[in-house]
Amino acid sequence: MHHKFYLGHVIDCLKAIKSDTVQTVVTSPPYFGLRDYGLPPTEWPEITYSPMAGVPSITIPSMVCCHGLEPDPLSFISHEV
Numbered sequence: 001m002h003h004k005f006y007l008g009h010v011i012d013c014l015k016a017i018k019s020d021t022v023q024t025v026v027t028s029p030p031y032f033g034l035r036d037y038g039l040p041p042t043e044w045p046e047i048t049y050s051p052m053a054g055v056p057s058i059t060i061p062s063m064v065c066c067h068g069l070e071p072d073p074l075s076f077i078s079h080e081v
């Protein structure tokens with residue numbers, strides 16, 4: 001069994017993992033609207049996703065904010081999918 005810790009922005013760290021080399025990624029993201037961790041904000045692209053099966057897709061505009069400090073829950077969720 002091989003363990004490796006990645007320290008950095010979650011998106012950069014996930015991109016650094018070679019495909020088909022891990023079975024599980026364990027995350028503990030910020031809660032929505034709870035805490036400012038003092039990290040630099042992220043440039044999020046426009047995201048279109050369906051909040052749940054059977055629900056029409058929604059489009060969240062691009063934004064610059066820290067994860068957890070989005071303006072609304074649907075934007076927060078879009079940065080988790």
Ligand SMILES: C[S@@+](CC[C@H](N)C(=O)[O-])C[C@H]1O[C@@H](n2cnc3c(N)ncnc32)[C@H](O)[C@@H]1O
Pocket residue numbers: 008009010011028029030031037039042067
């Ligand atoms: C809910 S806390 C995790 C708590 C941790 N599991 C514990 O048991 O202490 C969320 C963590 O996510 C980190 N974080 C916030 N935005 C991040 C990002 N874009 N990339 C990586 N880590 C981030 C924060 O610094 C914070 O430590």
